[in-house]
Amino acid sequence: MKRVNILLGGPKSEYxxxxxTDPANIPGPWVGADRGNVYLIxxxxxxxxxxxxxxxxNSTEQAEIKANIHDFKKYPPEKDDTDAQLTILAAHEKFPAEExxxxxxxxxxxDHFLANLYLPFDPRFAEFYDKMYYKSATNTIKFYKPGHYTISHEQGMKYVAFVHLGPVKNLNIIDAKYTLTNYTADHxxxxxxxxxxxxxxxxxxxSGVVVVIQSKDKSKV
Incomplete structure (x- = not known):
């Protein structure tokens, strides 16, 4: 399977x-976390x-979700994992995909965003964190394991950031506006x-975990 889509609980303003406009036209199956299922339905x-x-x-929304989605898994609020962790892990287990x-x-x-950003350091995500791609109205985030990569400029995005989430060894940014050569850090x-x-x-x-963030400014109202 090429692509699986996951809708977590972030606000609609970030969609x-x-x-x-047309989520039904987005290719691939969907997995929803909590109230995201109401939006999709x-x-x-x-x-x-x-x-x-x-x-x-609320109870009405939960009834609607149960009526429409056969595979319904409800967890107690007092749990070790966030809804995002549970949802992404379940999606990967049931639907092996390229992305x-x-x-x-x-x-x-x-705090929820940081928990999502640092998922690569959870051993349960080690196998596939480089297949995760976060997308919002003004940002995309892609995770990378050590290696050599070529990234493409995404339409509409003005900026690109390279973020190592912890220690990194010999990071090279070769042909961007601002380059970096053999950078090593313990933070x-x-x-x-x-x-x-x-x-x-x-x-x-x-070595390390690097995320690439392509972004643009929010429109000024």
Whole structure:
């Protein structure tokens, strides 16, 4: 399977355009966390699984979710894992895929966002964290294991950041607006506000976890 879509509990204000306008046209099956299932059902999408403690869904919404989604897993609010962790792990177990598009992972509460950002350090995600792709209205986040990579400039995004979430060895950013050569550190750094000078950027590193964030500013109202 090429792609699986996951909708977490982030606010609707952070949804990218394709999720706001026509989620039924997004390719691949869906898995929903908690109240995200209500949004999907109301927009013509029936998720394959619904997962969470459903503390943000009222009894009517929970009944609607159960009526539409056969695979319904409810957990107690007092649990070790977040709804996001449970949902992503369940989606990966049931639907092995090349990529997991995850919506609703970056907005809302900062503690939830940080928990999602640091999933690569949970051993249960070690096998597939580099297949996770977070997408919001103004940001995309892709995780990388050590190696050599070429990334492409995503349409509409102005900036690109290279963030090592902890120690990194010999990080090279080769052909961006701002380059970096053989950088090694024992702590996390966000190399923010870089830019593409051509359609692609090459980078590589020997150890650590690096995320690439492509972003744009929010429209001023």
């Amino acid at each position: 990218p355009e394709e999720l706001l 109301s927009h013509g999408v029936t998720p394959k699984m619904a997962i969470g403690d459903f503390d943000s869904s 997991y598009y995850i919506y609703g992972a970056t907005g809302g509460r900062i 996390a750094v966000s190399w923010a506000s870089n830019e593409f000078v051509k359609p692609t950027i090459d980078f590589n590193f020997e």
